Amino acid sequence: MKILVTGVAGFIGSNLAQALLDKSHQVVGLDNMSQGNKFNMAGFDNHPDFSMHFEDVRDLAALIRTGEGCDVIVHLAAYKIPRYSDALDTLTINAAGSENVARAAVEHGCKVVAASTSDVYGKNPDIPFTEESNLVMGAPTVKRWAYAISKMFEEQLLFAYHERFGIDVVMLRFFGGYGPNQNLTWWGGPQSVFINSALDGEPLTVHGDGQQTRSFTYVSDHVNGIIASVEKPAANNLVFNLGQTREITIADLGRLIWRLVRGEDNEPKIDFIPYETFGKYEDVQRRLPDVNRARDILGVSPRVDIEEGLRKTILWQVARRREMGISTPDPVL
Numbered sequence: 001m002k003i004l005v006t007g008v009a010g011f012i013g014s015n016l017a018q019a020l021l022d023k024s025h026q027v028v029g030l031d032n033m034s035q036g037n038k039f040n041m042a043g044f045d046n047h048p049d050f051s052m053h054f055e056d057v058r059d060l061a062a063l064i065r066t067g068e069g070c071d072v073i074v075h076l077a078a079y080k081i082p083r084y085s086d087a088l089d090t091l092t093i094n095a096a097g098s099e100n101v102a103r104a105a106v107e108h109g110c111k112v113v114a115a116s117t118s119d120v121y122g123k124n125p126d127i128p129f130t131e132e133s134n135l136v137m138g139a140p141t142v143k144r145w146a147y148a149i150s151k152m153f154e155e156q157l158l159f160a161y162h163e164r165f166g167i168d169v170v171m172l173r174f175f176g177g178y179g180p181n182q183n184l185t186w187w188g189g190p191q192s193v194f195i196n197s198a199l200d201g202e203p204l205t206v207h208g209d210g211q212q213t214r215s216f217t218y219v220s221d222h223v224n225g226i227i228a229s230v231e232k233p234a235a236n237n238l239v240f241n242l243g244q245t246r247e248i249t250i251a252d253l254g255r256l257i258w259r260l261v262r263g264e265d266n267e268p269k270i271d272f273i274p275y276e277t278f279g280k281y282e283d284v285q286r287r288l289p290d291v292n293r294a295r296d297i298l299g300v301s302p303r304v305d306i307e308e309g310l311r312k313t314i315l316w317q318v319a320r321r322r323e324m325g326i327s328t329p330d331p332v333l
């Protein structure tokens, strides 16, 4: 198949592009490099079945041009949760990007596989979340919900395009991805920052009391779910949770990373940062997916356990830091 991947220079996009090329698909990449990284594309940017377009998903004409002849658009380009700025980019980039992808898909009669997020379950306390669970958002004065709302809009919009124009759409709700090519800042998630802090021997910074849980998912498990969604017609016009089913508190994640990087006997110093530091903020206390639908229809289940995944990620992060000229000790692992 010929597949347009938006956000190809980002974390999931670059891992996906490599895996699609390994499966002999043709990949057309699109990214405006706002968060993407050329290092992420180093493994495939010269591949004969890969072409790259430095474009913005807000540009409809560019999307229509790059989507020419494609069978599927995998839409990953998005702007994540703003912690230290306002929510306007999140709302406008994600809404405009989704609509332009849908319009390009109608133009070319191709299928759309779009990235949603576990964050859409919001404050729903009933775990594990199935795809039919309620999506429970907080007040609009808490900008933290802007990201989830932009993804809920994307889901509704793509289903509306399916209904009116007949294009096939698949929505993937990713749960906490980590692995090679992850962004090294908070943009990439707490594990990125904890690994950096542990390598530098500095205190770990935890938001809130650290008792909030997440289900961290190694990137190959996300990529397998995306590829199954691209290839299998049975996935069409459904929503899927893609995530690990092991819940871990953020504080325990920090301790695990510290142990893997610095050795068994060491306990990390943890600086707890109150949520008030981010203005009016609300966090999600527990997050755990029910992944039966992905197992039954996509034929995928999470395979990589968190310790194994973190070992690979730490080794990758050590190499990436050295590539960037950052002095980095060998991890204990």
Ligand SMILES: NC(=O)c1ccc[n+]([C@@H]2O[C@H](COP(=O)([O-])OP(=O)(O)OC[C@H]3O[C@@H](n4cnc5c(N)ncnc54)[C@H](O)[C@@H]3O)[C@@H](O)[C@H]2O)c1
Binding pocket: 006, 007, 008, 009, 010, 011, 012, 013, 030, 031, 032, 033, 034, 035, 036, 037, 055, 056, 057, 058, 075, 076, 077, 078, 079, 080, 093, 097, 115, 116, 117, 118, 173, 174, 175, 176, 177, 178, 183
């Ligand atoms: N990584 C996760 O754990 C996770 C969890 C839930 C949802 N998601 C979703 O999955 C998708 C991929 O996430 P990721 O972690 O790889 O993010 P990422 O930030 O690493 O990658 C996103 C890419 O999109 C590009 N981009 C942003 N705005 C753009 C624009 N206007 N035009 C063109 N390109 C643009 C960025 O430059 C970046 O390369 C996103 O939609 C994200 O919301 C990811």
